[in-house]
Amino acid sequence: MLINRKFLLTGIALLIILVTACGQSEQSTSIAKPPTQQEVGEVREVNRQTLQPKIVTVTEETRQTYKWYCSQCHGVKGKGDGINAKFLTVPPRNHTKAAYLETRTNEQLFEAIKFGGLSVGRAPCMPAWGHTLAEDTIHSLVRYIRELCHCEAF
Ligand code: HEC
Numbered sequence: 001m002l003i004n005r006k007f008l009l010t011g012i013a014l015l016i017i018l019v020t021a022c023g024q025s026e027q028s029t030s031i032a033k034p035p036t037q038q039e040v041g042e043v044r045e046v047n048r049q050t051l052q053p054k055i056v057t058v059t060e061e062t063r064q065t066y067k068w069y070c071s072q073c074h075g076v077k078g079k080g081d082g083i084n085a086k087f088l089t090v091p092p093r094n095h096t097k098a099a100y101l102e103t104r105t106n107e108q109l110f111e112a113i114k115f116g117g118l119s120v121g122r123a124p125c126m127p128a129w130g131h132t133l134a135e136d137t138i139h140s141l142v143r144y145i146r147e148l149c150h151c152e153a154f
Contacts, residue, residue, distance in 0.1 A: 045106065045139050045142075045143075048135060049135075056136075056139045056140055056142075056143050057140065057143065058140055058143050058144045058147055059140065061137075061140075062137070062140040062141060062143070062144050063144065065133065065137055065140075065141065066078070066141060066144055069129065069132070069133070070082075070141075072084045073085055073088065073092035073125075073126075074092045074093065074094075074095055075092075077096070077148075078094070078095035078096050078145070078148040079094050079095070079096050080092045080093055080094035080095070080097075088125045089123070089125065090117075090122075090123035090125055090126075092125075092126070093126075095145045095148040095149060096148050096149055097149060098149045098150060098151035101145065101146075101149040101151050101153075102149075102151045102152070102153060102154050103153075103154065104153060105153045106142050106146075106153060108120050109142045109145060110138055110139065110142050112126060113129050113133075113138045113141055113142070114128065114129060114130040114133075114135070114138050115128050115130060116128030116129075
């Protein structure tokens with residue numbers, strides 16, 4: 001009986017958290033205005049630690065990070081044709097291919113980069129970068145991939 005009550009309380013607590021979180025994201029989309037020139041290339045992402053919406057941009061550092069860590073497999077321009085590509089059993093994803101990337105959410109791309117291909121049901125030859133790159137950097141890489149494919153998630 002006591003255990004059941006505990007479960008119930010945890011359930012209610014979770015529900016409240018979920019409802020609050022949903023409320024927040026709704027709020028952030030309802031105030032969306034047409035983007036200004038300056039805001040192009042910026043996007044609202046949710047900071048995973050605080051669950052607060054935040055603006056993520058692609059900077060020169062993002063491009064350099066991609067060149068340094070990702071281009072060996074994904075290619076300098078993201079076309080999946082890096083020098084390592086032919087040695088991999090599964091071809092590195094072409095980051096300019098909108099038809100595929102539209103079907104993936106930013107969260108899925110984030111997870112793939114942070115925890116590796118396996119974490120999102122993809123090949124393990126996509127390495128995990130969570131120990132190498134900060135979460136903010138990973139968010140900006142997701143943004144950069146959106147720039148490469150000129151696409152957003154459906
Ligand atoms: C050792 C080669 C290699 C490196 C380096 C690499 N990747 Fe990948 N990546 C892959 C392969 C292979 C796949 C395809 C996995 C699949 O389709 O099953 C992939 C897939 C992806 C995907 C798509 C996941 C999905 O949902 O299909 C993203 C996003 C990605 N990589 C981002 C990056 C980023 C950002 C970097 C640099 C920080 C990077 N990768 C570095 C090999 C690599």
